[in-house]
Amino acid sequence: MSDAISPLAPKSYADMPALRGIRLATTSAGIKYVGRTDVLLMLFDAGAEVAGVFTRSRCPSAAVDWCRENLAGGKARALLVNSGNANAFTGKKGAETTRLSAQFAAEAAGCTPDEIFLASTGVIGEPLDATKFSAVLDTMVQQAAPGGWLDAARAIMTTDTFPKAATRSVDMGGVAVTLNGIAKGAGMVAPDMATMLSFLVTDAPIAAPVLQALIAEAVGPSFNSITIDGDTSTSDTVLLFATGAAGGERVETLDDPRLPAFRAALADLTRELAQWIVRDGEGARKFLEVSVRGAESDASARKIAFSIANSPLVKTAVAGEDANWGRVVMAVGKAGEPAERDRLAIWFGDVRVAVDGERDAGYSEEAATAVMRREDIQLTVDIGIGSGRATVWTCDLTKDYVAINGDYRS
Numbered sequence: 333m334s335d336a337i338s339p340l341a342p343k344s345y346a347d348m349p350a351l352r353g354i355r356l357a358t359t360s361a362g363i364k365y366v367g368r369t370d371v372l373l374m375l376f377d378a379g380a381e382v383a384g385v386f387t388r389s390r391c392p393s394a395a396v397d398w399c400r401e402n403l404a405g406g407k408a409r410a411l412l413v414n415s416g417n418a419n420a421f422t423g424k425k426g427a428e429t430t431r432l433s434a435q436f437a438a439e440a441a442g443c444t445p446d447e448i449f450l451a452s453t454g455v456i457g458e459p460l461d462a463t464k465f466s467a468v469l470d471t472m473v474q475q476a477a478p479g480g481w482l483d484a485a486r487a488i489m490t491t492d493t494f495p496k497a498a499t500r501s502v503d504m505g506g507v508a509v510t511l512n513g514i515a516k517g518a519g520m521v522a523p524d525m526a527t528m529l530s531f532l533v534t535d536a537p538i539a540a541p542v543l544q545a546l547i548a549e550a551v552g553p554s555f556n557s558i559t560i561d562g563d564t565s566t567s568d569t570v571l572l573f574a575t576g577a578a579g580g581e582r583v584e585t586l587d588d589p590r591l592p593a594f595r596a597a598l599a600d601l602t603r604e605l606a607q608w609i610v611r612d613g614e615g616a617r618k619f620l621e622v623s624v625r626g627a628e629s630d631a632s633a634r635k636i637a638f639s640i641a642n643s644p645l646v647k648t649a650v651a652g653e654d655a656n657w658g659r660v661v662m663a664v665g666k667a668g669e670p671a672e673r674d675r676l677a678i679w680f681g682d683v684r685v686a687v688d689g690e691r692d693a694g695y696s697e698e699a700a701t702a703v704m705r706r707e708d709i710q711l712t713v714d715i716g717i718g719s720g721r722a723t724v725w726t727c728d729l730t731k732d733y734v735a736i737n738g739d740y741r742s
Contacts (some may be wrong), residue, residue, distance in 0.1 A: 340619055340707060340727075342609035343492040348499050350478035350533040351512055353377045353575025357472040358480065358487040361464040362452060364416030371465065372487040373472045374411040374452050374531070375441055380575045382408040382449065384599055387568030388524040395450040395510070396569060400432040406540030409443035409574055411531060412450050414490050415516070419460040420451040420566040432462035432586035440469035451529050451569045453516060454490050465681055474640040485514040488529055491736055492518045496608040500597040502536070505590035507537040507580040513601050517609040519737060522559045522642070523551075523568055530555065530570045535592060537576035537584045545586055546598055547572040554602035557724045560613040562642040573596075589736065610725045615732030618650050620725065623712045627720035636715065639667035647729035650709060653699035657685045663735035664713060675716030680704060688737035 355375045363370040378570060384403055398695065419426050434445040443446070452460065461550050485495030496515045519527035532547075551570060576582065583591055611619050622641045626634035640646055640663040649656040657678045664671055672691035681703035686690045703709060 337493045340610050346392045348714045349479035353577030356480045357476040358483045359468045361468050364386045369487045370415045372413040372484050380408050381540040384571040389566050393567040394426035394430045395452045408446040410441040412437045416454040418454045418456045420456045429460045429462045437464040440473045488516040492551050498604045499602050502593050502597045509578045515605040518612045519614040520563045520565045522564045523555045523560045532572045535575045535578040539572040540582045550568035550598045550602045554606040558606045558610050559726050613727035614736045615730040616727035618728040619708045621710045623723045624723040626715040628670040628718040628728050629720040633720040637669045638726045639663045641724050641726035651728035651730045653704040655680045677714040679712040
């Protein structure tokens with residue numbers, strides 16, 4: 333966590349309402365730094381349902397393994413999260429740490445370990461001491477309260493410079509329900525099924541299988557459409573909990589007429605959280621939206637968009653406020669997707685810089701540079717061969733990114 337707040341940080345934060353059926357607590361357990369809030373506990377009333385998606389990394393953290401196993405039960409009584417140590421690549425010790433952590437949390441919450449969900453973020457390869465949790469959990473249970481969402485978001489930060497939280501209100505068949513979400517992530521972000529960490533809670537009455545379908549659908553155009561540095565974390569976890577405390581009949585099927593409003597709210601909230609992660613990219617000074625259209629298919633457009641968004645040359649050009657469309661052409665060409673050079677068109681903002689495979693005859697360096705000086709920049713590419721389209725979000729690549737990651741373990 334940096335002392336300098338990203339220039340792309342929100343000017344104000346959402347008023348996060350308390351949710352029925354859940355209590356939160358945070359504390360400092362000295363996971364990595366003394367005196368820094370580094371543990372979050374969410375306690376759910378009996379009957380809460382859970383769904384989740386996780387990293388596709390072949391080297392997942394011990395906490396990811398634990399959650400995947402418990403997810404089949406569909407029920408949750410507590411979520412225990414720590415920052416400062418990812419408990420990843422820690423072998424049998426890491427697996428034992430998750431078992432003990434879940435046992436300590438279950439004893440404190442008065443439930444069974446298979447109702448406990450865990451997440452850890454921070455340094456990879458360093459053993460995590462589970463007794464740090466046993467020393468604080470009883471007090472956290474006693475102090476847990478319905479509010480405190482921004483504190484919860486702060487507790488899971490690592491190199492983040494600001495907390496990420498969002499809320500939505502939904503009318504589900506005459507029943508007012510709320511959806512709250514927090515997220516963390518600033519580096520090692522190229523999600524492949526989830527983002528670094530995000531926890532979403534609603535008081536809507538929704539069955540776990542429906543929740544699972546909803547969250548799996550929501551991550552595609554949100555968390556799976558962002559990249560900071562092209563590196564997928566070992567610890568990516570998105571969990572969606574439903575306490576059901578708002579009342580009303582439980583949603584059991586995806587075709588329930590009450591569900592469209594909630595589905596739309598979930599899509600909107602996850603997209604907002606995903607974009608906040610990009611705006612807090614390590615060292616970021618620019619937010620870049622990359623839209624590709626005219627591709628052979630949506631999947632092809634997505635691959636091209638990520639080729640552009642992950643290109644260090646494109647990202648450094650953005651950092652230097654240089655409308656260097658040549659680097660965009662390079663990124664399109666290397667994507668390995670169908671493209672025809674002489675049909676390509678490129679825009680920075682509303683300024684078309686290239687068309688029909690060459691520089692636009694009306695190109696204005698002054699107009700293009702004005703676009704690149706903005707904090708928010710739209711880059712559009714028309715491949716010109718089909719109807720496929722995709723949009724992804726990234727940030728620029730600055731000297732500060734190198735400095736932050738050069739000092740990460742110190």
